[in-house]
Amino acid sequence: MTTDSDTPWLTDQEQRAWRTHLDVSRLLMHQLERDLQPFGLTNNDYEILVNLSEAEDHRLRMSDLATSTLQSKSRLSHQITRMENAGLVRRESCESDRRGLYAVLTEEGWDTMRRVAPHHVASVRKHFIDLFPAEDLQAFRASLTPVAEHLRKERGGL
Amino acid sequence: MTTDSDTPWLTDQEQRAWRTHLDVSRLLMHQLERDLQPFGLTNNDYEILVNLSEAEDHRLRMSDLATSTLQSKSRLSHQITRMENAGLVRRESCESDRRGLYAVLTEEGWDTMRRVAPHHVASVRKHFIDLFPAEDLQAFRASLTPVAEHLRKERGGL
């Protein structure tokens, strides 16, 4: 059993680190969302556009897109429907596996991506990257990488 | 104007740091949510409980609670309604300012908090804190603190 006095409560240092991380992730997402708003995109929209832009032929299977954006299939399906209605992507059926579908960037989606990306990068710099002293960023990533690996193993489905 | 070649794209190092941060924050929230599920709480529920537990008299003004949990007033209002229905919290009117309301922890809310907290702390340790070499955690927090400060200044409303 777990009694109260057994519990390895967080030290002050740990508590501060943890809460700072929480605050930064939430505030940062809000800020990036706000910076994307003038372009009519959400963070989720943008991330889909990035993934498709970087993909072979500007297309990815729904499954792969769900995996790489860390979303459930259900959520991705809704998300793509919305983006399809907005004209940014389209669905195309897959020859080799008739269950499958590709999400494909449209011309308009690609144009949007190229137009918005510089502003988004500026936003990421302004509110995150450029606030680290050059050395620290490397250390920051090094610290976080094992955490990311651990979490990826831990999770079953989303 | 902003042309493509003007844009200070992220370097490889920067890109990796940024994406790792993104992945960790999302995966971590999912994992914590999953670990709370057996207790019938969401991350949001838990955070409200923490804030009220630490507050004078186990009560906070709706506004203050919204500010410290970084949520909009509307969202908090709905959230508290749900928690009220679940018996964790109740609303009490405020003497000194008749517009105002307190959110107050109920007995059941306080019991729940004490029962769940050890498990939640264990979860935070397992998936985050304990994955940092002792020295690194301090450096991690130090790097993130200016980011948090910047973001707090930047944001107007939520």
Place this chain on the structure above:
DNA sequence: CCCATTTAATTCAGTATTCAACATTTACGG
């Protein structure tokens, strides 16, 4: 070759979040 499993993706119902509109009370400038 067939049936049982697994995989791909969507749908539906329930829940949560956002955004704007609203009611009420307080603050403040003249």
Place this chain on the structure above:
DNA sequence: CCGTAAATGTTGAATACTGAATTAAATGGG
């Protein structure tokens, strides 16, 4: 004081997210 502006919270409708159930197609053991 008065009247306008600002602050506190809630509400409702529209939108988004979740998790389970569903459809359809591929896989694989006997």
